[in-house]
Amino acid sequence: MSTSSSTKSRFELTRDDKPIAIAALFIVVILIAGTIYTLSRYGSMPLLTPTYLIQQLQIGSYLGIIAAGMMLVILISQIDLSVPWTLAAGAMMATAVGGPWALPMALAVGLIVGVVNGFGVAVLRIPSMIFTLGVNAVMRGLMVAQTGGFAPQTKATDLMRFLAAERSFGIPHAIFVWILISIAMVILLKKTAFGRSIYAIGNKEAAAYLSGVPTKRVLFIAFILCSTLSSFAGLLLAGYSTKAYQGMGDAYVLPAIAAVVIGGTNILGGRGRYLGTIVGVILIVLLNSVLSIMEMPEAGRQIIYGAVIIAMLLVYGRGEKATS
């Protein structure tokens, strides 16, 4: 891939960069449209203030962390539908044990779910779509049984508040966390054998296997990372809203998939850049926020949300016809 891009002229976008550029352009369009609206309605430009943008980045950081994990799984042409209740379980178990063990507890929940998912997909070879769906149901059942179906009566620990809600120099710590995870993701995908194996498996798993890639191990690690990032995001979200509650993850799985796909990652795996996922997350968060500033009813928001995903994909996500 890198050889083909170096032969092109400097300013021509590669196949993987085009979606990112278009999505970034669309972010600007959203901001301009929102600003025109607020200017004509209130005569002010709250959308362009640093406070607003930083706040959106903070909201985006939770989705961004989930989307990072989801991207790993989508790149190996799988999907993880167990994210919602992995997230909720991470948050609930963390707040339940509390104290210094909150963070290890959340990560342990993610690790266990990831190992189970990895076992189902890599060893039993069950389609991830259905296996992770089942794991999600089991996690939901475990949490409902554990909490008795009510919101758990526990509070976020100081560390969770520190990581998710507090600020230094006016910038929320959650954004720093997202940046750190993003740097790790870029290094992982670009500079390590594991990252290259992920792209190889996503393109053709059999070929990767025959080339000596330890496909089982890579599948396991990808699912473990995805689940761990989800439960970690759950910990942050519990810190942000000061408590964990039933169904707190339900609103995150589809936006996470949408963010990854809008950012140019092929839903069938094997192609996509991490930068795109960041842009996709920001796009979705901003779109949601601007629509709510416009006081758009839920009905209109859903329609615009769906239409934007389709429109973006019609521009650059078109697959190839089967002709042989």
Add this chain to the structure above:
Amino acid sequence: MDNVRASGSTIWFRQNTGFAVIVVLFFVVYALYHLAHPKGFSSQVFIQNSNEVFGLAMVAMAQTVPVLMGGLDLSVGAVMTLVDCLASHLLEGSGWSLFWGIIVCLLAGTAAGLFNGIIVVYGRIQPIIATLATGAIYIGLALFLRPIPGGKINEDLNWSFTNSLGDAAETIGIFDDGKAAWFSPFAGLPTAFLLLVIVAIVVWVPFRRSVTGRTVYAIGSAEGAAYMSGLNINRAKLAAFTMAGLFSGIGGIFMAIQTSSGNADMPMAGSYTLSSIASVVIGGTSLLGGSGSAIGSIFGTLILRVISFNFRIFDIPPLLQPLFEGIVLLAAVSLGALSILRVKNQLELFR
């Protein structure tokens, strides 16, 4: 001749072992339910069970068709919700207005499915992500139609569809108000049960036997080969999503009739979509496409539902129900995966 027929049924059994197991399993669990039921088997219980099964059975049939093609339709629950809300506006009157109302609702579901198909075929977007987006659009439309739950359904319609055939005949005033001698053996059957059988026989069976239906299976097995064989791929894909829309629409109409209202409930739409995938898989249809049937998905739905029926009978704390459902789903798919133990060549695992 005898010999040929025997081998034919053996082949059928070998190809449909999963389906046969599911059917047997369902009847065993359902029998257990009736044995343990305080009132034993009665028409009332049968009617209640049928009403609880019908909606999900329709959505599961809807999901089956795109899955057979190797795709997935994440909008089936949304289409059902959309038609549910539409029906709560249109099915209030009586006589011909009811008839046209039902026709419009069916057309709306079909059109939503066709729209999915157009985006997948001509937009060339992966079905899973295209229907994720259109699902949001349909939920949005449903919310426009019913910002808050409400609406009303013709009471006779509600009564005849959610009770026994005898009650339905009496309400409509046919077969001597349902008391005709020849009719009495059927009078105790639930209307929803009959509807399910009719939809399966009138809609699914002809579709499966048509060239388009066979093409859907062929695409699921090997799209390239289907194309090279001169099959009309685009038409089959459009048809698959349109069928999904039609089935979801029928489910939505029934949902409206059953609840006598429309409700644009987003979590419910999502859970119906996910349960539809579970039903399809439990019913023996491969998520990779190419094998399975909508009849299997009906039995998948029956298994899912009959488990929750048993929860009510055996006094298992309802809090444990989601856990059990998840474990059953995982156990079902894991059992289906045991065939990989027989695989000798590792490469066969990567499909």
